[in-house]
Amino acid sequence: MWVLGLLHGALRGMGGGSCHHAALPVGSSRRYVRGMSDALDTFCLALPKVDLHVHLLGAVRQSTFAEMAAGCGIGAAEIEALYAGEVPRALEQRVLRDPSDLHRITYEHLQDAAAHGVRHSEISWNPTGTQHLFPYARGADAILAGFADAATDFGVSALLIPAIDREDTPEAATQLAGWMLGHRRDAIVGLGIDYRETDRPPELFWKAWRMAKGAGFRLTAQAGESGCHPRNIETAIELLEVERIDHGYTVLEDPALTARCAERGILFTVVPSNPDYQALDHPIRRMPAAGLLIHPGTDAPALYQVTPTRCWRMMVEDFGFGIVDLRDFMLNGIRGSFLPEPSRRHLEAAFSAEFDALAAECFPEGVIA
């Protein structure tokens, strides 16, 4: 039992009853949290988090990008424009020089994430985008060294998910899977896919998925982003045997597929800061009520100017979920992570206890133990 008192609405979502799909009146999304704004901030900052949807090159610090880009002769105005729009491609094509750049970006990102309560992160990276600079193994090992250093210095764990660049060819994806098979490391856990989904459906890359699956890698895919057919989600889970979906909003256009995803417990790593929808119309609002498991990710913190704290806060402020819902999302993320089962069980117990203590502390009038 959780909820009583003055904060009932905020804790349970704006509906007061069912917390999952309550609609906020236009323009009111901030009004109801006015009294609890500071508490919500404290809560969302301290909330123990995993981040399962973050792209390494979309997470570079602005100061680091500026320094690296200036070193490549790019002018200040262009640096600013690139950071706001094309930072991953700019890094791949114009700025990165050496695997040590990847180490630095990784380490700094995990430092920033840990400062916002992230304890475990699953980070994707497109190795084909840097193959003209250094081979896969050198890039991957530099990132893993960043993970190890961040674990020592900030107590955060991380796993790497090499990702298919779907704007590249299917043959490049197959080549990537081959690199993964030839360079096995414990912290390289799965295969993903990202970049522009429009006209690049997941089945184009079936061979890479098949190779990775056969070698024991976990599978995740960006599918069903705004404007993309829900068929891509169906293909990913049915044909390619992907275990979780990044974004996946258009699943709601297909009720039968939605029901299947709900039944199977497919996790959708949604992105509150995704600019393709207005908050009030965002499918994120409706996904839990349809039985889907969701978990908020930062995706590309550089592009979206979002921190993990802001990401979770948006789930309450912009999407109308309650604190109890955040607990569900937190557990969804742990259960859908690619950590081994004992680690997941440990995190579930530790995060649950911490969440409950934190909620009681931040919202003393609204929570009973």
Ligand SMILES: [Zn+2]
């Ligand atoms: Zn993404």
